[in-house]
Amino acid sequence: MFVLSSPSGAGKSALSRRLLEVEPALAMSVSVTTRTPRPGEVDGVHYHFIDRARFEAMAANGELLEWAPVFDHHYGTPRGPVEAALAGGRDVLFDIDWQGTQQLRESVGDDLVTVFVLPPSAAELERRLHTRAQDSDEVIRKRMSKAAGELSHWAEYDYVIVNDAFEAAFASLRAILAAERLKRERQTGLTDFVRGLIRDLEPAG
Amino acid sequence: MFVLSSPSGAGKSALSRRLLEVEPALAMSVSVTTRTPRPGEVDGVHYHFIDRARFEAMAANGELLEWAPVFDHHYGTPRGPVEAALAGGRDVLFDIDWQGTQQLRESVGDDLVTVFVLPPSAAELERRLHTRAQDSDEVIRKRMSKAAGELSHWAEYDYVIVNDAFEAAFASLRAILAAERLKRERQTGLTDFVRGLIRDLEPAG
Secondary structure, X not given: OEEEEOOOOOOHHHHHHHHHHHOOOEEEOOOEEOOOOOOOOOEOOOEEEOXXXXXXXXXXXXXXXXXXXXXXXXXXXXXXXXXXXXXXXXXXXEEOOHHHHHHHHHHHOOOOEEEEEEOOOHHHHHHHHHHHOOOOHHXXXXXXXXXXXXXXXXXXXXXXXXXXXXXXXXXXXXXXXHHHHOEHHHOOOHHHHHHHXXXXXXXXX | OEEXXXXXXXXXXXXXXXXXXXXXXEEEOOOEEOOOOOOOOOEOOOEXXXXXXXXXXXXXXXXXXXXXXXXXXXXXXXXXXXXXHHHOOOEEEEEOXXXXXXXXXXXXXXXXXXXXEEOOOHHHHHHHHHHHOOOOHHHHHHHHHHHHHHHOOHHHOOEEEEOOOHHHHHHXXXXXXXXXXXXXXXXXXXXXXXXXXXXXXXXXX
């Protein structure tokens, strides 16, 4: 389970999207939210857009691995698709904030790799938020202020990437995923493989 | 500090050599040994070839980070060049066996990343040892038997790479190095960087 967090505007969504394109063994965890879709957002792809009553029912039934309010809306991670992907041998990518990351760690334990994406500067973060042009000035101010709060949790993450240039940041992200898959304890089947090697190497008799 | 171990013939030396070519911020730790050079080996590049008296003096003076006998000869890692490289902000690559790795961990503590390289099969390991053609059949038999002992320590390493195809194994090795450098605690200066970001994001006053 691979968690990517950052203040909005740091480039996390573009990095996730590209990673999913090139990594077929990686499944995206699609969050549920009670907010309305932004222009271009597709239900079931960017989020599952649900109403407040449905959200509260899912939370009450233990169907959410983590959930939290953000501004006036609720966001959460449905449990079912994550468990299905893991059972099918796929890794799961989560695009969630620091609160979600903390709750997820409580839900699923330590088998979690967490990456924090930093913007190269505050000015660049603001420029990217304006370029996105989906939000009013007021929402952008809110996002800038929220970014400062989000950034204060950077030290709770395993890895940190400064997203100055997209291609370099993307290469860093892929390296982390590749390296984590090479960790001894994640490579199932190695014990039998090495036992076989040793048996074949030792002189018979 | 980046340790690469494997039975001889698994491809560790070729992987190290290539990694040093493409990673200028990585310095090789050149071991000292009391054995004589093999054809093609250069003093100061592959090993520092020294006599037994000099070796014992270095060990007695604490100039070796680790040392051990292998067959009839002694091998060790000189402390000075490692400390100089680290002080200069470079990472250091060690091509040492499991005993050296254990001793190095005792000498330098936990800031050690360890990678074990496995051959794809016992038959392939034997084929590679014969192809290398530097050793007598008797030495090859000794190496095969030693390989089994070396392999039994695979589970003491952080990462495991099966060297089936060189290019893929090399990409894995680079990914591990890149990812380890992205670990939060290895990126010095991030605390000040994030503090600056937060200061610039928070509304003045």
